[in-house]
Amino acid sequence: MAPKHGLNTLQPPEDTHKRAKTSSTPASRSATPAEATGKVPFVVHYPNVSSKKKLSKKDQELVDHAEEQLSPFIAKGRAKDGELDQYYTVTPTPEWEAMKKYNNFIIQGEVYKNNHFVYVRSDETPSQKDLDEENLKLFWVARILQVRAQNAQHVYALVAWMYWADELPPPKVRAPDQMTAAGGKRTYHGKHELIASNYMEVLDVLSFAGKADVLQWEEEDDNIQSKLYWRQTYCRETQELSKIREHCVCKGHFNPEVSMFICDNPTCKIWLHKACLIDDILKKTYEKLAANDPEINGTAKPNGKPRVKSKPYEGKFSARIKDVEDSAPMIIIKDLRPGKESKEWEEEIFCPKCDTVLS
Numbered sequence: 001m002a003p004k005h006g007l008n009t010l011q012p013p014e015d016t017h018k019r020a021k022t023s024s025t026p027a028s029r030s031a032t033p034a035e036a037t038g039k040v041p042f043v044v045h046y047p048n049v050s051s052k053k054k055l056s057k058k059d060q061e062l063v064d065h066a067e068e069q070l071s072p073f074i075a076k077g078r079a080k081d082g083e084l085d086q087y088y089t090v091t092p093t094p095e096w097e098a099m100k101k102y103n104n105f106i107i108q109g110e111v112y113k114n115n116h117f118v119y120v121r122s123d124e125t126p127s128q129k130d131l132d133e134e135n136l137k138l139f140w141v142a143r144i145l146q147v148r149a150q151n152a153q154h155v156y157a158l159v160a161w162m163y164w165a166d167e168l169p170p171p172k173v174r175a176p177d178q179m180t181a182a183g184g185k186r187t188y189h190g191k192h193e194l195i196a197s198n199y200m201e202v203l204d205v206l207s208f209a210g211k212a213d214v215l216q217w218e219e220e221d222d223n224i225q226s227k228l229y230w231r232q233t234y235c236r237e238t239q240e241l242s243k244i245r246e247h248c249v250c251k252g253h254f255n256p257e258v259s260m261f262i263c264d265n266p267t268c269k270i271w272l273h274k275a276c277l278i279d280d281i282l283k284k285t286y287e288k289l290a291a292n293d294p295e296i297n298g299t300a301k302p303n304g305k306p307r308v309k310s311k312p313y314e315g316k317f318s319a320r321i322k323d324v325e326d327s328a329p330m331i332i333i334k335d336l337r338p339g340k341e342s343k344e345w346e347e348e349i350f351c352p353k354c355d356t357v358l359s
């Protein structure tokens with residue numbers, strides 16, 4: 001079995017290889033040696049060890065051989081301690097248990113140990129592709145939990161998968177910061193962001209393409225620019241992402257590739273999204289200048305009740321922020337109302353939370 005990368009189990013059966021479907025070069029896979037795709041005879045199960053019900057013989061066997069895996073990923077915003085810890089059983093169990101455990105192994109001169117992060121060749125990684133900065137996302141990323149070997153030719157690693165944000169499934173309830181309806185990627189996920197999970201799999205170590213440098217980012221700084229990092233986990237059991245630090249009046253999050261404004265009031269110090277600042281200012285502008293304007297159309301619902309718009313200023317005012325280094329950011333507001341003389345003016349920006357001027 002090829003690496004299934006965990007989340008595929010959430011897809012409908014006909015879509016068991018969600019990445020294979022988007023492959024532009026499926027033919028190249030035939031050139032891939034079987035071992036290099038990580039095909040292994042081992043499967044990871046997650047038996048319910050606390051089930052009170054009488055289990056089938058097969059399920060009881062899985063429970064009897066279950067081992068506890070303490071997750072190496074402790075997210076800052078975890079729902080509870082040990083959230084990602086779980087019991088698992090590898091089948092065929094006798095073959096798995098007969099293999100000796102090792103602390104490390106070497107591929108092409110590189111030493112791999114438990115807890116190391118690795119790049120894994122996926123079904124879609126062109127066989128000739130070597131790892132480089134430009135094509136990292138052609139590879140999957142995993143963390144080694146355990147190594148076992150039959151002999152020097154058959155070395156297997158039990159891994160926990162890391163996901164690129166693009167691979168996340170959509171949440172059960174649509175999130176306001178979801179990028180698209182079809183996927184679970186959020187607006188705050190950065191280019192170099194991985195999401196740690198407790199989806200496990202046994203891989204042939206020949207599918208490893210190299211070691212990955214992945215940091216845990218605790219969101220206490222913003223110096224993670226070009227490194228791979230994780231700050232959030234995805235729990236197999238709850239299918240939920242862990243919480244991350246909240247910012248701004250929208251209680252949203254920080255995408256390290258999108259700069260935010262900070263309020264300099266020492267008792268406030270809130271970080272603010274550009275779009276949220278613009279929204280706040282345009283709402284105030286609308287209240288001040290246009291709330292009493294006669295409406296021409298679109299003000300009432302068919303039942304006669306006034307329409308409550310989340311952006312009442314739309315089509316009437318627009319704004320952009322002028323942010324020049326070494327000077328306070330300013331906002332340039334444009335009056336778009338028909339019949340009014342089109343004009344533009346500049347204002348200082350006030351913190352929407354504490355009303356202090358941003359400097």
Ligand SMILES: [Zn+2]
Pocket residue numbers: 247248249250251252272273276
């Ligand atoms: Zn915001």
Ligand SMILES: [Zn+2]
Pocket residue numbers: 263264265268269270351352353354355356
């Ligand atoms: Zn403030």
